[in-house]
Amino acid sequence: MSALNDFDVQGNTLISCGFSVRSGAMVPDRFLTVYDLRMNRKMSPVPLSLEPFLLKFMPAFSSRLALLSTMGQLIVFDAIAGPASAAMMEHVTANGAIGISLDISSSCQCIAVGDSTGYVHRFSISPDSVVNSFSRPTEFADPIIPIEPIAVDDLSAALSSIPMPVTPSKRLSDWPAELIKPRYRPTPPIPDDILESMRMVGTIGYAPKPANRRPNQISYPNFRSLSKGTPAKLKKNGDSEDLMIPKKFRRMEPRTKNLEDYDFSFYNRTNLPGLENSLMNSYCNPGLQMLYYHPTIRYHTLSHLCKEENCLKCELSFLFHMLDQTPPGNAPVYPTNFLRTFRFNVEATNLGLVLPDFSENLQEQFDASKLFQTWVPFIYQQLVQSRSDDASSNDIERSFSFQQVLTTTCLICGSASGKRSTSQVLNLNYRDVEKENKDSLQFSSLVSNSFSFENYLDKAWCERCQHYNRAQQARKIELLPEVLTINCDITTEDTLVLLRPVLESDVPTSDSKQLKTQKICWDGSNCKNTMCKFLHHDTREYQKYWIPERLYLKLGIDGTVDKANAKDEKENRSYRLHSVIYKIAETKASTRHHLVACIRVNPFYHDVHDHSDKGEWYLFNDYCVKKIGIDDALVCAPQWKIPCFVSYILEGSNLPLSTPTNPIARDVFSDNWELKVLKNPREGPFKPLGNDEHIGKGTLVSMDAEFVTLQSEEAELKSEGKPVIIRPSHKAVARITVIRGEGKDEGVPFLDDYISTFDHVADYLTAYSGIQPGDLDARSSARCLATLKSAYVRLRHLVDIGVVFVGHGLKNDFFVINLLVPPEQIRDTVHLFHLPHQRMISLKFLAWYYLGANIQSGSHDSVEDARTALKLYRIYIKLINDDEKTLRDSLKKLYEAGTRRSWLIEKTLK
Numbered sequence: 001m002s003a004l005n006d007f008d009v010q011g012n013t014l015i016s017c018g019f020s021v022r023s024g025a026m027v028p029d030r031f032l033t034v035y036d037l038r039m040n041r042k043m044s045p046v047p048l049s050l051e052p053f054l055l056k057f058m059p060a061f062s063s064r065l066a067l068l069s070t071m072g073q074l075i076v077f078d079a080i081a082g083p084a085s086a087a088m089m090e091h092v093t094a095n096g097a098i099g100i101s102l103d104i105s106s107s108c109q110c111i112a113v114g115d116s117t118g119y120v121h122r123f124s125i126s127p128d129s130v131v132n133s134f135s136r137p138t139e140f141a142d143p144i145i146p147i148e149p150i151a152v153d154d155l156s157a158a159l160s161s162i163p164m165p166v167t168p169s170k171r172l173s174d175w176p177a178e179l180i181k182p183r184y185r186p187t188p189p190i191p192d193d194i195l196e197s198m199r200m201v202g203t204i205g206y207a208p209k210p211a212n213r214r215p216n217q218i219s220y221p222n223f224r225s226l227s228k229g230t231p232a233k234l235k236k237n238g239d240s241e242d243l244m245i246p247k248k249f250r251r252m253e254p255r256t257k258n259l260e261d262y263d264f265s266f267y268n269r270t271n272l273p274g275l276e277n278s279l280m281n282s283y284c285n286p287g288l289q290m291l292y293y294h295p296t297i298r299y300h301t302l303s304h305l306c307k308e309e310n311c312l313k314c315e316l317s318f319l320f321h322m323l324d325q326t327p328p329g330n331a332p333v334y335p336t337n338f339l340r341t342f343r344f345n346v347e348a349t350n351l352g353l354v355l356p357d358f359s360e361n362l363q364e365q366f367d368a369s370k371l372f373q374t375w376v377p378f379i380y381q382q383l384v385q386s387r388s389d390d391a392s393s394n395d396i397e398r399s400f401s402f403q404q405v406l407t408t409t410c411l412i413c414g415s416a417s418g419k420r421s422t423s424q425v426l427n428l429n430y431r432d433v434e435k436e437n438k439d440s441l442q443f444s445s446l447v448s449n450s451f452s453f454e455n456y457l458d459k460a461w462c463e464r465c466q467h468y469n470r471a472q473q474a475r476k477i478e479l480l481p482e483v484l485t486i487n488c489d490i491t492t493e494d495t496l497v498l499l500r501p502v503l504e505s506d507v508p509t510s511d512s513k514q515l516k517t518q519k520i521c522w523d524g525s526n527c528k529n530t531m532c533k534f535l536h537h538d539t540r541e542y543q544k545y546w547i548p549e550r551l552y553l554k555l556g557i558d559g560t561v562d563k564a565n566a567k568d569e570k571e572n573r574s575y576r577l578h579s580v581i582y583k584i585a586e587t588k589a590s591t592r593h594h595l596v597a598c599i600r601v602n603p604f605y606h607d608v609h610d611h612s613d614k615g616e617w618y619l620f621n622d623y624c625v626k627k628i629g630i631d632d633a634l635v636c637a638p639q640w641k642i643p644c645f646v647s648y649i650l651e652g653s654n655l656p657l658s659t660p661t662n663p664i665a666r667d668v669f670s671d672n673w674e675l676k677v678l679k680n681p682r683e684g685p686f687k688p689l690g691n692d693e694h695i696g697k698g699t700l701v702s703m704d705a706e707f708v709t710l711q712s713e714e715a716e717l718k719s720e721g722k723p724v725i726i727r728p729s730h731k732a733v734a735r736i737t738v739i740r741g742e743g744k745d746e747g748v749p750f751l752d753d754y755i756s757t758f759d760h761v762a763d764y765l766t767a768y769s770g771i772q773p774g775d776l777d778a779r780s781s782a783r784c785l786a787t788l789k790s791a792y793v794r795l796r797h798l799v800d801i802g803v804v805f806v807g808h809g810l811k812n813d814f815f816v817i818n819l820l821v822p823p824e825q826i827r828d829t830v831h832l833f834h835l836p837h838q839r840m841i842s843l844k845f846l847a848w849y850y851l852g853a854n855i856q857s858g859s860h861d862s863v864e865d866a867r868t869a870l871k872l873y874r875i876y877i878k879l880i881n882d883d884e885k886t887l888r889d890s891l892k893k894l895y896e897a898g899t900r901r902s903w904l905i906e907k908t909l910k
Contacts, residue, residue, distance in 0.1 A: 476559025697802030
């Protein structure tokens with residue numbers, strides 16, 4: 001066993017000294033250890049006759065160093081020649097003092113040694129030695145110029161000679177805020193001729209200077225917006241070609257640092273919330289946004305609640321509630337609990353929808369568009385097959401399902417048999433489509449042909465022949481749905497080549513743009529002004545995009561579905577586009593891509609949430625949300641922007657536009673709703689919330705939660721030595737405790753459950769959580785285990801009724817629980833007892849300073865922590881009621897006490 005005491009580096013040589021254990025005691029080694037950093041190996045040690053303690057290389061010499069021994073001897077010698085070449089030897093300390101520091105001036109003319117008694121011993125070559133070669137005199141502050149007094153009755157005095165004090169109050173001479181805002185001239189767009197000739201080298205583009213422009217100068221013409229909907233250009237990068245995709249469509253990199261490090265207003269300046277993409281299986285984020293902004297699904301999902309543990313419809317309800325309550329400009333919503341339940345769904349696992357792990361390399365191994373094509377029918381089935389509320393499920397099935405009859409005809413005997421079924425998704429059929437006929441490649445034609453298709457089966461059971469024969473299968477539609485969801489199924493290169501002619505021509509003309517931006521006359525077709533310059537009817541052609549904004553279908557008597565051109569006929573059904581899911585490619589050669597959603601938000605949604613900016617089309621790219629135009633929403637680009645899913649809503653359908661009722665009521669605290677895994681007795685006092693016990697808006701409760709680590713953080717070092725997080729840590733709640741904050745039972749918990757988990761726990765964090773291995777396992781735990789859902793709905797009910805939560809570090813607690821709590825309902829002692837620009841103080845130190853209690857001495861107990869936070873909040877209320885100055889002085893003394901004790905209390909409390 002040995003210990004390092006001091007070392008120094010000069011060039012490629014490292015020399016160190018230290019201690020070794022001999023006869024049971026630490027004794028200084030009488031040699032110096034030398035390392036060659038170029039070869040990364042140890043060289044021969046330098047023997048000494050004294051015991052080295054401190055050493056320092058001479059700055060101006062390559063191998064000469066100064067050495068201070070434990071007895072106070074100072075020696076300067078050459079490390080290669082050894083102590084025999086000593087050029088100086090002095091005895092520094094006296095009266096039993098020990099040298100504790102050694103330093104050499106940059107000029108090599110002075111050596112300073114500090115001892116344990118507080119003295120500094122200086123050795124120099126002459127009395128006039130220079131410490132620094134380029135010393136400059138000390139600069140002092142300018143003296144304050146005295147102000148000449150002014151007589152009160154002096155009317156000719158210059159009042160401006162007296163400087164005005166700097167105060168935060170507003171002066172009468174101050175300019176209004178709207179007149180002092182900085183304004184900048186917008187940067188003009190790069191001309192097209194320069195972009196076409198530009199050559200990309202990394203992130204820098206090079207282009208020849210046009211002959212009609214001066215170098216390094218750009219003219220400022222009339223400001224025009226960049227044209228939208230133009231096909232993406234390619235930038236060459238080595239052998240591969242990268243696509244110049246607009247920034248709003250590019251893949252949002254998963255964020256692994258703290259949320260405080262990001263400016264979310266840069267990614268989302270709208271009133272609509274985004275979703276975080278740093279979690280596993282986050283490829284379904286566009287689908288979650290598509291479901292949320294559909295009025296029928298949002299209404300019936302928000303009003304749903306059941307007792308089934310792993311119900312995806314309940315988790316969607318909780319997620320939609322967070323999206324409803326998220327204030328504008330806030331951080332994105334984390335779908336943690338939904339993705340956790342989705343990961344444990346057996347059917348999703350069997351369908352291959354659950355990804356094994358989140359990794360950058362995994363993005364190359366799966367096709368997000370193919371997964372999404374399976375995910376959408378799966379989630380529709382989960383919404384329809386919910387066993388708790390048949391009325392809600394029936395409404396969703398009636399709105400999203402089209403009724404069909406599959407008729408199988410035997411080709412031998414001619415007998416036919418029919419089977420009725422329902423389907424929520426229509427898959428586009430590209431068989432028997434003529435490439436030369438562009439009309440058959442139009443979206444409405446493909447939809448019509450996909451509804452009524454015929455195919456041949458090699459084997460089909462015939463009841464009359466009692467044998468497997470070749471058969472013909474045909475589909476006839478009995479009823480069209482109110483919500484038409486279409487799977488474009490452009491997953492193969494052959495399909496993309498087939499549709500490329502119509503997708504590349506999917507760019508609106510300048511004439512249609514002019515018509516779209518021109519105003520419509522108020523009198524409409526009744527206008528009699530022959531000189532009127534406004535439009536008298538909407539002349540926009542909605543069929544100019546491959547995906548039309550309106551789709552007209554006609555259901556025939558024979559069960560066929562035909563496209564219609566006019567909506568005046570009564571039997572025609574007019575559908576309006578609701579959302580489009582696009583697959584965005586990142587490079588031309590690579591298969592790496594991601595999904596985004598373009599959604600038309602219903603005006604009723606803006607009215608309910610009191611949004612000032614009521615846009616129509618929005619782009620949802622994970623946590624990036626942008627307001628876009630119809631060109632960005634509907635224009636396709638076969639090189640990088642390929643439609644994956646399209647959703648239409650029947651015009652005139654009865655959409656539920658009322659606000660749904662909250663399904664979480666007071667009965668979630670009753671024994672009938674309690675979802676316990678193991679009902680073992682609890683430790684300590686516990687009293688359930690009684691029916692006669694009042695709890696409502698403003699009621700004070702104290703809460704604490706404990707967590708375990710499911711996935712440890714993984715990082716790698718860059719070439720410059722900075723760590724980069726490649727996989728963030730993932731925590732899960734292990735225990736939730738809520739105690740009463742007022743009344744006769746103050747301090748008694750009414751919610752104290754250990755949360756059962758099926759995940760692999762990487763670290764129980766016993767020293768910080770008090771959770772022991774096996775406490776969360778339903779097979780061997782001695783604790784009172786409950787499901788996360790049962791604890792979540794109770795906390796959610798407390799939040800909904802306006803309960804005020806007291807605790808320490810509640811922001812992190814609610815973040816891991818995946819629960820959104822308004823800031824006005826949180827009293828966090830970590831922020832109450834905090835000075836600006838200072839460190840956060842632990843609950844343990846606050847309890848010692850204000851309460852004189854030593855908590856968390858053995859392990860953490862959530863009940864003890866919740867009671868301590870409640871007592872600290874009472875002290876805070878008392879301090880703030882006295883005076884703000886009293887609170888500020890108390891906090892200053894708190895920080896002074898913490899600094900003196902290095903924020904440790906073990907030495908003062910036994």
